[in-house]
Amino acid sequence: MESRVLSGATAMSAGLIRLRKPTREFSTIASFKSTKSIGDVGGGGNLIWGRQLRPALLLEKSPMIKISSGKREILKPILAAASSSPAEGSDSAGEAKVGFMEKYPALVTGFFFFMWYFLNVIFNILNKKIYNYFPYPYFVSVVHLFVGVVYCLVSWSVGLPKRAPMDSKQLKLLIPVAVCHALGHVTSNVSFAAVAVSFTHTIKALEPFFNASASQFILGQSIPITLWLSLAPVVLGVSMASLTELSFNWLGFISAMISNISFTYRSIYSKKAMTDMDSTNLYAYISIIALIVCIPPAILIEGPQLLKHGFSDAIAKVGLVKFISDLFWVGMFYHLYNQLATNTLERVAPLTHAVGNVLKRVFVIGFSIIVFGNKISLQTGIGTSIAIAGVALYSYIKAKIEEEKRVRPL
Numbered sequence: 386m387e388s389r390v391l392s393g394a395t396a397m398s399a400g401l402i403r404l405r406k407p408t409r410e411f412s413t414i415a416s417f418k419s420t421k422s423i424g425d426v427g428g429g430g431n432l433i434w435g436r437q438l439r440p441a442l443l444l445e446k447s448p449m450i451k452i453s454s455g456k457r458e459i460l461k462p463i464l465a466a467a468s469s470s471p472a473e474g475s476d477s478a479g480e481a482k483v484g485f486m487e488k489y490p491a492l493v494t495g496f497f498f499f500m501w502y503f504l505n506v507i508f509n510i511l512n513k514k515i516y517n518y519f520p521y522p523y524f525v526s527v528v529h530l531f532v533g534v535v536y537c538l539v540s541w542s543v544g545l546p547k548r549a550p551m552d553s554k555q556l557k558l559l560i561p562v563a564v565c566h567a568l569g570h571v572t573s574n575v576s577f578a579a580v581a582v583s584f585t586h587t588i589k590a591l592e593p594f595f596n597a598s599a600s601q602f603i604l605g606q607s608i609p610i611t612l613w614l615s616l617a618p619v620v621l622g623v624s625m626a627s628l629t630e631l632s633f634n635w636l637g638f639i640s641a642m643i644s645n646i647s648f649t650y651r652s653i654y655s656k657k658a659m660t661d662m663d664s665t666n667l668y669a670y671i672s673i674i675a676l677i678v679c680i681p682p683a684i685l686i687e688g689p690q691l692l693k694h695g696f697s698d699a700i701a702k703v704g705l706v707k708f709i710s711d712l713f714w715v716g717m718f719y720h721l722y723n724q725l726a727t728n729t730l731e732r733v734a735p736l737t738h739a740v741g742n743v744l745k746r747v748f749v750i751g752f753s754i755i756v757f758g759n760k761i762s763l764q765t766g767i768g769t770s771i772a773i774a775g776v777a778l779y780s781y782i783k784a785k786i787e788e789e790k791r792v793r794p795l
Contacts, residue, residue, distance in 0.1 A: 494732050500725050505748070516578040519708070520578050529574075530675055531676055563670075563672075569643075571679060572647060573589070576588070583759055585641050590772045591772075594620060597616060615778040622774075630762075631761065743780055750773075
């Protein structure tokens with residue numbers, strides 16, 4: 386009897402020793418997964434590369450599954466931490482409940498892409514319709530951010546999601562990102578109000594060119610010649626489209642170019658701001674700071690005109706109820722499509738995101754032309770197509786280079 390007790394105790398201690406190593410390995414995987422950069426949504430700066438392994442699957446294939454039922458109780462906290470608890474009433478140690486998102490990841494990712502595109506198209510159409518009777522882009526930009534901030538505050542109040550703490554160090558890192566986000570957002574809206582939506586998005590196709598230039602000449606990073614060559618059709622296409630664009634004016638063109646530069650600097654600053662904060666909280670804090678930045682220029686530039694005749698003219702044209710509801714929904718669509726874009730980018734690899742982002746721009750340009758009946762010349766259509774094709778080529782090459790960089794150390 387004593388020998389059986391001793392052998393049982395020895396087996397138990399050996400099992401506990403074997404449990405410690407996988408725990409350390411799992412914590413290493415978790416720490417690798419938690420850190421992300423606050424990059425440009427459009428440029429894929431806040432991507433988490435590749436598919437993330439489910440900790441439950443790692444444990445299922447581990448030798449620990451062969452231990453006795455008494456030892457299986459020790460595994461429960463680890464599985465709980467991995468958000469994958471053992472199935473109730475099951476005798477096999479590796480079995481776990483699989484949710485819908487884990488069971489059908491491709492379907493869920495496809496739904497995310499669809500909603501990202503849908504909300505983006507609806508936002509651009511409604512936004513332009515508002516500018517047709519209320520041409521005040523600084524104020525509308527504030528409304529976009531204000532509705533999003535209210536949405537975030539309500540979400541925090543009910544714990545969906547739980548508000549992440551913010552310290553002074555994180556705040557200093559986020560302020561430059563938020564300021565560039567605010568400037569890029571406002572100048573984009575100035576361009577949307579001044580020219581056709583399709584033309585603004587064609588100009589914004591130059592954003593990769595500014596990103597590559599900043600990386601080469603400001604950050605000192607070496608850009609492969611293949612990337613520079615892929616940008617040639619982008620520049621050529623935008624130039625062709627601009628020369629014959631029927632809605633062209635310098636305010637819309639220059640504002641869209643400033644937007645490109647602003648989002649480029651946002652990408653630069655975001656690379657210096659590394660955080661383990663989840664994307665929902667991260668975008669909420671950036672929106673709050675950006676709102677504070679946007680309010681003063683809106684009051685100074687458009688305040689007197691709004692009080693004198695801006696609000697009264699809009700209400701006279703569409704009515705008070707429609708005016709308020711349009712502003713509310715355009716702000717809601719703006720926040721949701723940006724938030725959904727961030728969540729979508731976390732689910733896919735860089736190459737998938739690159740293709741998706743190009744297709745999104747094609748959808749927005751195509752639907753805006755159809756809805757508003759914008760007449761475009763043949764040269765403008767060809768130039769826009771060349772520019773979009775160049776962006777697709779650039780995105781593909783860049784994504785392949787990034788994947789090679791990540792795989793090489795392994």
